[in-house]
Amino acid sequence: MKRCAFSLLGVCVVLGSALPAQTPDFDTEYARLKSGPSYQKEAPGFRELRTTVGGHGVDNTLYVPDSYDPRKMWPLRVQLHGGVSRPYPLRGEPTRPLTTNRIPSADELVLQPRAWGDSEWWRGHQVDNILALVDQVKRGFNVDESHVYITGISDGGTGAYYLAMRVPTLWSACIPLNGHPSVLANPDTGVEGQLFIGNLVNCPMLLVNGGRDPLYPAASVAPFVDMMKRAGVAITWHVYPEAGHDTSWWPDEHGRYEEFVRTHTRVAHPDTLSWETERTDRYNRVRWLVIDTLGARASDAALEDVNAFEVAAGRRITLYARQKASGRVDVVRRGNAFDARARGVRDLTLLLSPDAVDFTKPVRVTVNGRRVFEGAVKKDVATLRKWFAKDNDRTMLYGAELRIAVP
Numbered sequence: 118m119k120r121c122a123f124s125l126l127g128v129c130v131v132l133g134s135a136l137p138a139q140t141p142d143f144d145t146e147y148a149r150l151k152s153g154p155s156y157q158k159e160a161p162g163f164r165e166l167r168t169t170v171g172g173h174g175v176d177n178t179l180y181v182p183d184s185y186d187p188r189k190m191w192p193l194r195v196q197l198h199g200g201v202s203r204p205y206p207l208r209g210e211p212t213r214p215l216t217t218n219r220i221p222s223a224d225e226l227v228l229q230p231r232a233w234g235d236s237e238w239w240r241g242h243q244v245d246n247i248l249a250l251v252d253q254v255k256r257g258f259n260v261d262e263s264h265v266y267i268t269g270i271s272d273g274g275t276g277a278y279y280l281a282m283r284v285p286t287l288w289s290a291c292i293p294l295n296g297h298p299s300v301l302a303n304p305d306t307g308v309e310g311q312l313f314i315g316n317l318v319n320c321p322m323l324l325v326n327g328g329r330d331p332l333y334p335a336a337s338v339a340p341f342v343d344m345m346k347r348a349g350v351a352i353t354w355h356v357y358p359e360a361g362h363d364t365s366w367w368p369d370e371h372g373r374y375e376e377f378v379r380t381h382t383r384v385a386h387p388d389t390l391s392w393e394t395e396r397t398d399r400y401n402r403v404r405w406l407v408i409d410t411l412g413a414r415a416s417d418a419a420l421e422d423v424n425a426f427e428v429a430a431g432r433r434i435t436l437y438a439r440q441k442a443s444g445r446v447d448v449v450r451r452g453n454a455f456d457a458r459a460r461g462v463r464d465l466t467l468l469l470s471p472d473a474v475d476f477t478k479p480v481r482v483t484v485n486g487r488r489v490f491e492g493a494v495k496k497d498v499a500t501l502r503k504w505f506a507k508d509n510d511r512t513m514l515y516g517a518e519l520r521i522a523v524p
Contacts, residue, residue, distance in 0.1 A: 287383075
């Protein structure tokens with residue numbers, strides 16, 4: 118196949134011959150991205166993924182099972198370790214090895230990022246590290262995008278809560294083990310930004326806690342489970358009354374854990390989404406909904422902020438602090454019709470996928486009871502490529518982005 122020697126005014130010049138530069142039509146490019154690349158056979162075992170986090174070189178690890186076959190799609194577990202308050206190891210000091218021994222792997226890829234004091238799971242640069250690592254693994258291995266889930270033990274479980282509330286788009290399931298959501302409310306923990314329990318509705322949750330855990334006993338977690346249920350979060354909670362801050366429950370939990378992972382696939386284009394954020398430079402998107410501009414509007418809907426838990430009969434305590442005003446959007450899609458309720462949001466974007474929207478028919482958008490858009494929307498190759506470059510996801514392909522002003 119001949120290649121361009123150079124390009125002049127958009128014309129591809131091949132050895133003296135001028136040919137117009139070709140841009141594939143949408144359906145051709147869509148089919149190419151949907152089918153994905155060919156993957157190579159990779160050696161099994163642990164491998165190091167070196168990154169830089171907070172100015173430090175970090176040894177993250179990836180476990181590749183013996184049965185890995187690039188011809189089929191594989192689940193990816195993102196596993197967060199505990200003890201993140203430890204200092205960064207000094208030069209020459211060995212780092213603690215990461216293994217899958219505590220939660221044995223079963224025919225899945227296992228990504229294990231590394232964290233330490235000042236680069237805990239709830240810091241922005243650590244979130245960036247995790248997202249970049251997942252992207253790196255997806256580029257080298259045939260990852261099933263519908264089965265990428267996040268879990269962790271102790272501080273790792275608390276980190277799983279954080280990532281579920283801040284960047285849920287990737288996850289098919291969120292599984293905090295021996296974690297506690299109130300840790301993220303402690304000012305000494307150094308959590309970046311504001312947290313919203315309602316954002317957990319976007320990820321099915323499996324929680325495991327021990328009744329004799331000296332740090333996070335199940336009884337102390339119970340009020341927060343009730344709180345999440347009030348917010349509409351789908352929760353499965355397993356309590357092992359005799360377990361401490363350990364994984365002694367694993368022999369009993371093993372089968373239930375694997376069944377939960379197997380039966381909870383990520384829905385790339387769910388019919389309902391809810392998202393709240395206090396910023397728009399990051400943490401402002403969940404799948405096909407993006408919050409672009411914050412600010413009160415005359416039409417603002419009354420959307421409840423579930424942010425208190427009960428400590429005694431009739432007595433509630435606020436969980437997460439609110440230093441800045443936030444914005445929230447709850448949206449339901451029925452075919453080509455979008456019905457949104459918004460509070461504290463001026464502009465939002467709806468990402469339209471051919472897998473969810475019929476581009477041969479008009480799209481209708483209602484916000485806070487008012488019709489704000491009705492008309493045809495064209496599929497666009499540039500939009501398709503733009504969002505694929507961001508997501509690297511064969512199941513989340515978008516043909517158009519519709520910017521909506523809240524009335």
